[in-house]
Amino acid sequence: MAETLGFIGLGNMGAPMAGRLIDAGYELVVHDARAEAVAAFEARGARRAGSPAEVGAAASVVLISLPTPAIVEAVVLGEGGLVEGTAVRTVVDLSTTGPRMAAKIGAALGERGMVWVDSPVSGGAGGAKAGTLAVMVAGPPETCDQVIPVLKVIGKIFRVGERAGMGQTMKLVNNLLSAASMAISAEAVVMGVKAGLDPDTVIDVVNAGSGRSSSTLDKFPRSILPRTFDYGFATGLMYKDVKLCLDEAEAMGLSLWTANAVRQVWFQALNELGADSDFTKLIQVAERAAAVEVRGKAAK
Numbered sequence: 229m230a231e232t233l234g235f236i237g238l239g240n241m242g243a244p245m246a247g248r249l250i251d252a253g254y255e256l257v258v259h260d261a262r263a264e265a266v267a268a269f270e271a272r273g274a275r276r277a278g279s280p281a282e283v284g285a286a287a288s289v290v291l292i293s294l295p296t297p298a299i300v301e302a303v304v305l306g307e308g309g310l311v312e313g314t315a316v317r318t319v320v321d322l323s324t325t326g327p328r329m330a331a332k333i334g335a336a337l338g339e340r341g342m343v344w345v346d347s348p349v350s351g352g353a354g355g356a357k358a359g360t361l362a363v364m365v366a367g368p369p370e371t372c373d374q375v376i377p378v379l380k381v382i383g384k385i386f387r388v389g390e391r392a393g394m395g396q397t398m399k400l401v402n403n404l405l406s407a408a409s410m411a412i413s414a415e416a417v418v419m420g421v422k423a424g425l426d427p428d429t430v431i432d433v434v435n436a437g438s439g440r441s442s443s444t445l446d447k448f449p450r451s452i453l454p455r456t457f458d459y460g461f462a463t464g465l466m467y468k469d470v471k472l473c474l475d476e477a478e479a480m481g482l483s484l485w486t487a488n489a490v491r492q493v494w495f496q497a498l499n500e501l502g503a504d505s506d507f508t509k510l511i512q513v514a515e516r517a518a519a520v521e522v523r524g525k526a527a528k
């Protein structure tokens with residue numbers, strides 16, 4: 229019989245990850261606050277659970293992909309939460325939750341004889357669909373050994389530590405760089421276009437030169453130049469990640485000067501674009517300031 233897994237949070241990342249698990253032969257018990265997201269998975273043979281506790285009653289290993297640390301905490305430890313289920317033993321958090329929340333929930337689960345595997349991911353909705361995410365796994369080695377065959381379905385595994393929170397720290401390091409590269413790429417490309425350069429040429433040259441980054445290699449050609457703005461990552465979540473990173477740095481007594489400037493850029497984007505906007509719309513903030521539009525060819 230196929231192994232049953234729980235999955236909570238079927239959004240931009242959760243849906244393609246859960247979809248790959250179904251395709252790989254796992255049986256899923258799913259839950260999401262959005263009924264339509266659950267219905268789409270029922271149509272693919274998954275079982276619906278009415279609450280996180282119901283998921284915890286049906287599966288010993290449960291994966292979660294939820295927006296914010298507060299939501300993760302409520303879904304796992306709150307009323308009707310995952311830990312109320314009698315079957316659940318291992319919870320794998322694929323969300324960006326921050327190291328302190330990961331440690332807090334990990335400790336709370338430990339008191340109940342359960343294990344928290346801190347396992348954030350990077351690579352976007354496209355990477356989730358293709359199974360090419362970077363998966364940053366931290367937790368007790370024997371539990372990690374048990375869940376890694378499942379996680380291999382969604383991406384490449386990096387074991388980054390044995391303590392809940394170490395995966396999160398790795399993820400915040402990665403996303404600080406991602407947030408910074410989007411911010412500076414938007415400014416730089418807008419400046420070049422304002423001076424008369426062709427946007428496609430700018431990106432082609434940068435990608436053949438030393439200025440390239442995941443923003444210029446992926447986000448510009450896929451979402452910004454064709455102006456589809458459909459990368460699948462929300463501005464509010466990008467801001468959350470930068471803020472979590474700076475909160476951690478401050479707790480460590482570190483002053484991250486560039487990161488503080490990056491936070492301000494994303495705070496401005498949050499106010500101008502709204503939390504739910506696609507994060508590649510950041511270009512529009514720079515465009516407004518420069519009174520110019522970056523419009524290239526459609527993605528190939």
Ligand SMILES: NC(=O)c1ccc[n+]([C@@H]2O[C@H](COP(=O)([O-])OP(=O)(O)OC[C@H]3O[C@@H](n4cnc5c(N)ncnc54)[C@H](O)[C@@H]3O)[C@@H](O)[C@H]2O)c1
Pocket residue numbers: 236237238239240241242259260261262265293294295296299303322323324325349350351352353460461462465
């Ligand atoms: N989108 C990306 O490119 C990306 C990449 C890597 C990591 N992440 C991280 O992964 C996590 C999920 O991101 P996403 O982009 O898929 O977000 P999303 O908003 O698209 O999806 C979150 C899902 O959680 C559901 N949800 C929210 N509150 C809930 C609750 N209380 N109970 C049950 N379901 C609830 C929502 O309905 C939604 O389907 C976040 O922590 C994010 O930072 C996102």
